[in-house]
Amino acid sequence: MSKRIDKRKELFQASQMLDEMGIYNEQGHISVRTEPEADTFLINNHSSPGTTSLQDFVVCSVHDSDFPDSVPSETIFHAKIYEHRDDVNAICHSHSPYATVVSSVGLEMRPVHQGGVFQNGPVTIYDDYNPEGGTLITTEREAEDVSDALGMDQAVALRGHGPIVVGESVTHAAIISIKLEYNSWLEFMQASVGSPWYLPESVIEGNLDLAFDERKMLKPLDYYLSQSG
Amino acid sequence: MSKRIDKRKELFQASQMLDEMGIYNEQGHISVRTEPEADTFLINNHSSPGTTSLQDFVVCSVHDSDFPDSVPSETIFHAKIYEHRDDVNAICHSHSPYATVVSSVGLEMRPVHQGGVFQNGPVTIYDDYNPEGGTLITTEREAEDVSDALGMDQAVALRGHGPIVVGESVTHAAIISIKLEYNSWLEFMQASVGSPWYLPESVIEGNLDLAFDERKMLKPLDYYLSQSG
Amino acid sequence: MSKRIDKRKELFQASQMLDEMGIYNEQGHISVRTEPEADTFLINNHSSPGTTSLQDFVVCSVHDSDFPDSVPSETIFHAKIYEHRDDVNAICHSHSPYATVVSSVGLEMRPVHQGGVFQNGPVTIYDDYNPEGGTLITTEREAEDVSDALGMDQAVALRGHGPIVVGESVTHAAIISIKLEYNSWLEFMQASVGSPWYLPESVIEGNLDLAFDERKMLKPLDYYLSQSG
Amino acid sequence: MSKRIDKRKELFQASQMLDEMGIYNEQGHISVRTEPEADTFLINNHSSPGTTSLQDFVVCSVHDSDFPDSVPSETIFHAKIYEHRDDVNAICHSHSPYATVVSSVGLEMRPVHQGGVFQNGPVTIYDDYNPEGGTLITTEREAEDVSDALGMDQAVALRGHGPIVVGESVTHAAIISIKLEYNSWLEFMQASVGSPWYLPESVIEGNLDLAFDERKMLKPLDYYLSQSG
Numbered sequence: 001m002s003k004r005i006d007k008r009k010e011l012f013q014a015s016q017m018l019d020e021m022g023i024y025n026e027q028g029h030i031s032v033r034t035e036p037e038a039d040t041f042l043i044n045n046h047s048s049p050g051t052t053s054l055q056d057f058v059v060c061s062v063h064d065s066d067f068p069d070s071v072p073s074e075t076i077f078h079a080k081i082y083e084h085r086d087d088v089n090a091i092c093h094s095h096s097p098y099a100t101v102v103s104s105v106g107l108e109m110r111p112v113h114q115g116g117v118f119q120n121g122p123v124t125i126y127d128d129y130n131p132e133g134g135t136l137i138t139t140e141r142e143a144e145d146v147s148d149a150l151g152m153d154q155a156v157a158l159r160g161h162g163p164i165v166v167g168e169s170v171t172h173a174a175i176i177s178i179k180l181e182y183n184s185w186l187e188f189m190q191a192s193v194g195s196p197w198y199l200p201e202s203v204i205e206g207n208l209d210l211a212f213d214e215r216k217m218l219k220p221l222d223y224y225l226s227q228s229g
Numbered sequence: 230m231s232k233r234i235d236k237r238k239e240l241f242q243a244s245q246m247l248d249e250m251g252i253y254n255e256q257g258h259i260s261v262r263t264e265p266e267a268d269t270f271l272i273n274n275h276s277s278p279g280t281t282s283l284q285d286f287v288v289c290s291v292h293d294s295d296f297p298d299s300v301p302s303e304t305i306f307h308a309k310i311y312e313h314r315d316d317v318n319a320i321c322h323s324h325s326p327y328a329t330v331v332s333s334v335g336l337e338m339r340p341v342h343q344g345g346v347f348q349n350g351p352v353t354i355y356d357d358y359n360p361e362g363g364t365l366i367t368t369e370r371e372a373e374d375v376s377d378a379l380g381m382d383q384a385v386a387l388r389g390h391g392p393i394v395v396g397e398s399v400t401h402a403a404i405i406s407i408k409l410e411y412n413s414w415l416e417f418m419q420a421s422v423g424s425p426w427y428l429p430e431s432v433i434e435g436n437l438d439l440a441f442d443e444r445k446m447l448k449p450l451d452y453y454l455s456q457s458g
Numbered sequence: 459m460s461k462r463i464d465k466r467k468e469l470f471q472a473s474q475m476l477d478e479m480g481i482y483n484e485q486g487h488i489s490v491r492t493e494p495e496a497d498t499f500l501i502n503n504h505s506s507p508g509t510t511s512l513q514d515f516v517v518c519s520v521h522d523s524d525f526p527d528s529v530p531s532e533t534i535f536h537a538k539i540y541e542h543r544d545d546v547n548a549i550c551h552s553h554s555p556y557a558t559v560v561s562s563v564g565l566e567m568r569p570v571h572q573g574g575v576f577q578n579g580p581v582t583i584y585d586d587y588n589p590e591g592g593t594l595i596t597t598e599r600e601a602e603d604v605s606d607a608l609g610m611d612q613a614v615a616l617r618g619h620g621p622i623v624v625g626e627s628v629t630h631a632a633i634i635s636i637k638l639e640y641n642s643w644l645e646f647m648q649a650s651v652g653s654p655w656y657l658p659e660s661v662i663e664g665n666l667d668l669a670f671d672e673r674k675m676l677k678p679l680d681y682y683l684s685q686s687g
Numbered sequence: 688m689s690k691r692i693d694k695r696k697e698l699f700q701a702s703q704m705l706d707e708m709g710i711y712n713e714q715g716h717i718s719v720r721t722e723p724e725a726d727t728f729l730i731n732n733h734s735s736p737g738t739t740s741l742q743d744f745v746v747c748s749v750h751d752s753d754f755p756d757s758v759p760s761e762t763i764f765h766a767k768i769y770e771h772r773d774d775v776n777a778i779c780h781s782h783s784p785y786a787t788v789v790s791s792v793g794l795e796m797r798p799v800h801q802g803g804v805f806q807n808g809p810v811t812i813y814d815d816y817n818p819e820g821g822t823l824i825t826t827e828r829e830a831e832d833v834s835d836a837l838g839m840d841q842a843v844a845l846r847g848h849g850p851i852v853v854g855e856s857v858t859h860a861a862i863i864s865i866k867l868e869y870n871s872w873l874e875f876m877q878a879s880v881g882s883p884w885y886l887p888e889s890v891i892e893g894n895l896d897l898a899f900d901e902r903k904m905l906k907p908l909d910y911y912l913s914q915s916g
Contacts, residue, residue, distance in 0.1 A: 025452070026448055026449040026451075026452035026453065027344065027448075046444060046448060047448075047451070048448060048449075048451065048452040048455075050452065050455070050456075051451055051452055051455050095342070095344065097414075097415065097418070098418075100342065100415065101415055101418040101419055101422070102422075104341060104342070104415070104419060104425075104426045105419045105422055105423045105424070105425070105426055106423055106424075106426065107422065107423065111847075112791060112847060113782070113787065113791070113847050113848065114821055114822040114823065114847065114848055115714065115782065117821070129429075129432050129435075130435075131429075131431035131432055131434065131435050132435050133435050133439075134343055134346070134432050134433070134434075134435030134436030134437075134438070134439060135343040135428065135432055135435075135436060136343065136435075136436070136439065159426065160340075160341060160342050160343065160426060160428050160432075161342065161343055185784075186784065186787065186788055186791070188418065188421075188422060189784070189785075189788040189875065190788055190791060190792045191421075191422035191423070192421045192422055192650065192875075192878075192879045193788070193789075193792055193794065193875060193878035193879055194792045194793055194794070194878070195792070195793075196791075196792070197791045197792055197793065197846065197847060199822065199847050200816075200818075202818035203816050203818055203821050203822055203847075204821070205818065205821075206816075206817075206818050206819050206820050206821030206822075206823075207821030207822060207823070208821075209821070210820075210821060210823065215733060219713055219714075219733060219734075219735060220713040220735075222713075222734070222735065222738055223712070223713035223735040223737065223738055224713065226735075226737070226738050227737075254681070255677055255678040255680075255681035255682065256573065256677075275673060275677060276677075276680070277677060277678075277680065277681040277684075279681065279684070279685075280680055280681055280684050324571070324573065326643075326644065326647070327647075329571065329644065330644055330647040330648055330651070331651075333570060333571070333644075333648060333654075333655045334648045334651055334652040334653070334654070334655055335652055335653075335655065336651065336652065358658075358661050358664075359664075360658075360660035360661055360663065360664050361664050362664050362668075363572055363575070363661050363662070363663075363664030363665030363666075363667070363668060364571075364572040364657065364661055364664075364665060365572065365664075365665070365668065388655065389569075389570060389571050389572065389655060389657050389661075390571065390572055417647065417650075417651060420650075420651035420652070421650045421651055421879065483910070484906055484907040484909075484910035484911065485802065485906075504902060504906060505906075505909070506906060506907075506909065506910040506913075508910065508913065508914075509909055509910055509913050553800070553802065555872075555873065555876070556876075558800065558873065559873055559876040559877055559880070560880075562799060562800070562873075562877060562883075562884045563877045563880055563881040563882070563883070563884055564881055564882075564884065565880065565881070587887075587890050587893075588893075589887075589889035589890055589892065589893050590893050591893050591897075592801055592804070592890050592891070592892075592893030592894030592895075592896070592897060593801040593886065593890055593893075593894060594801065594893075594894070594897065617884065618798075618799060618800050618801065618884060618886050618890075619800065619801055646876065646879075646880060649879075649880035649881070650879045650880055
């Protein structure tokens with residue numbers, strides 16, 4: 001039980017931090033497996049990430065899509081991603097503005113800065129929406145499609161909606177969410193004045209090797225926590 | 230009488246919130262019918278929305294355009310809209326910057342994001358100004374024209390000036406004002422780097438169905454109130 | 459003497475307000491005649507407008523260009539403008555960013571919004587610099603040229619440097635500085651996504667008539683003072 | 688020893704100030720020779736500039752590249768620059784966003800405003816990366832190349848990464864870092880709406896002569912310190 005409380009604290013802290021950084025606005029959700037490889041996960045209810053309290057995270061099952069009423073209608077894509085990706089323990093979905101703009105307008109989502117490197121290859125952009133639900137991903141079929149579009153990557157972007165980011169841990173998913181928004185901001189600014197200069201592929205590999213050791217994740221975490229609250 | 234006090238509190242709260250979000254600057258007005266279908270309404274006097282107090286809202290008549298000196302010269306368009314639209318109980322007029330830019334420059338005002346969906350069809354842009362009053366809407370004829378341009382929509386935009394948004398309640402009008410500015414911001418950013426990607430019409434219908442149940446309005450309201458004051 | 463103290467208080471208050479609004483950065487100066495039609499004026503010394511105290515304003519003479527060491531080298535253009543314009547009692551010079559960008563890049567400085575109307579006709583852009591002083595206006599000849607470029611207008615813009623705004627009072631000059639920066643911001647945004655839509659000339663006249671009665675100046679002043687300090 | 692403490696205080700103060708101004712984010716480093724012409728220097732460890740404490744600055748040797756584990760892997764380029772430039776006593780390396788965007792996208796880095804003048808000629812842009820280290824400068828050869836690219840200038844920009852700025856003192860390097868970011872911001876905005884208007888060369892010389900006397904450096908320092916903390 002105390003493990004679950006710790007998970008709630010992790011979600012709470014990440015929600016606050018990402019909200020203060022402008023990654024979240026009144027919309028967005030964040031989830032984490034109750035423990036590694038578990039088939040249950042915690043997700044925020046209808047409260048906004050920036051206004052959640054510890055009690056606002058609800059347990060859902062990976063395999064049973066009959067979710068409690070209090071969770072977002074899009075909880076289904078969290079379940080499907082956890083089902084297909086044993087390595088994923090946490091998922092952030094936001095409407096972070098620059099990632100949303102870049103993915104909507106038809107620019108490639110590729111690193112323009114070392115601080116934006118988190119996977120090999122561009123982020124896939126998904127827009128095969130089922131009209132009934134608008135741009136929301138609320139059916140099993142769409143959730144499967146989004147999970148397929150993600151594949152073995154760290155992020156997929158819903159066009160006209162926002163990115164979904166996955167990680168081995170809440171910290172990992174949060175930091176990739178920050179990197180994606182940061183890179184999108186720089187790419188947006190470059191595209192405002194010319195053609196974005198994407199990092200050469202050979203260089204991306206070098207940066208990727210350096211991006212996710214423990215120290216590399218603690219540094220931004222320390223910094224952004226110092227800025228918030 | 231206590232109903233009118235409650236209406237003043239609603240206007241005050243919405244004015245503060247929209248000011249802190251950058252929807253209002255030193256200009257702008259907000260009004261509400263004293264009760265549903267009433268032919269009187271409350272509107273802020275010459276004070277800016279962000280600096281009003283409860284005493285700064287003045288009662289005006291829908292049918293008598295001989296308004297008190299203390300109200301804005303544009304109070305006439307509030308009266309005309311209330312006259313023609315029984316379903317409208319509240320009106321926000323702001324110079325919110327991105328909606329103003331998008332409507333001025335000749336871009337279509339259509340949703341580029343699910344968070345910007347609030348009506349079917351684009352927002353009409355009005356620019357048939359009577360030169361004597363500049364871009365202000367101060368005569369009965371212009372107020373009728375603006376009311377016609379609005380039609381049965383939720384918003385109309387005055388070119389080189391700013392949007393007018395109507396709703397069933399103060400909350401409804403305030404949230405649509407937020408959605409319009411949010412969508413305009415994303416559309417502006419998309420247009421800075423390419424051609425905006427507008428949501429397909431079929432998808433808009435789906436999003437619209439989901440946009441205005443009570444929970445959908447309380448969520449952003451909770452969030453933005455938590456950010457202000 | 460107490461009149462001069464009042465003038466210092468006016469300059470101090472305007473300096474603080476314009477600094478908090480981003481009109482001033484670490485550079486900029488503001489001056490006022492010690493009384494209407496006087497041939498002496500007060501100007502801030504080398505301190506930034508946002509960090510001045512009442513003691514930081516220094517008395518200079520309109521006709522004697524042998525200024526105290528403690529005042530900016532550009533004090534000469536204040537003197538020349540006061541010499542040629544009896545109607546001018548206050549001058550603001552800033553590097554306000556959007557006005558500086560718009561005037562540098564070759565866009566016309568004309569109103570795109572009713573809130574940006576403060577004179578008939580576009581703002582003149584000056585760039586006939588004497589190379590020795592860089593883009594600073596430090597010689598009598600340049601100061602005369604800048605005063606000529608201003609003519610009977612309310613503002614002139616130094617290319618690659620920043621605007622000079624004049625008024626009948628500190629409040630008048632401060633509010634025109636705000637209007638110029640506000641209009642430049644909107645014009646900049648419009649130019650980022652298309653061609654700016656300038657207000658038709660007939661409409662400008664109508665807006666101009668309404669722009670500078672006492673109430674029209676007190677409203678933004680109330681608002682921006684409420685935001686600062 | 689107390690001299691070294693004073694140097695730590697200088698680095699701490701500049702780190703805080705540049706962080707609050709958005710020059711630094713969670714990344715970046717700053718160094719200073721322990722005294723003029725010394726072959727040892729102090730540099731921040733893996734903490735972000737905005738979260739360092741006095742204890743977080745570590746002494747390194749100019750000639751011995753076997754640095755302590757706790758310093759950034761890029762410390763090597765600080766050493767090489769100190770080795771080649773006796774006149775340099777302080778170095779700032781940041782990912783300041785506008786300088787990074789301008790240098791990445793292929794615009795020339797030249798002054799568009801008098802406040803952006805700090806050297807004759809444009810800032811050199813470096814992008815000859817050794818793929819193994821990604822865009823990080825971690826080998827002696829790359830550090831030599833970057834030092835060559837800097838030459839006798841005050842700044843060099845790493846494409847897709849960020850600028851390196853050098854100065855006679857911490858204050859000098861900090862103020863040039865501010866000027867470079869400020870100019871890049873204005874240049875970025877100009878390029879968003881047209882072609883940047885670069886200052887004529889003759890004018891640059893005039894501005895350069897005026898840029899670095901003591902008073903010219905104290906004024907922005909006073910201002911930006913008043914804004915931070």
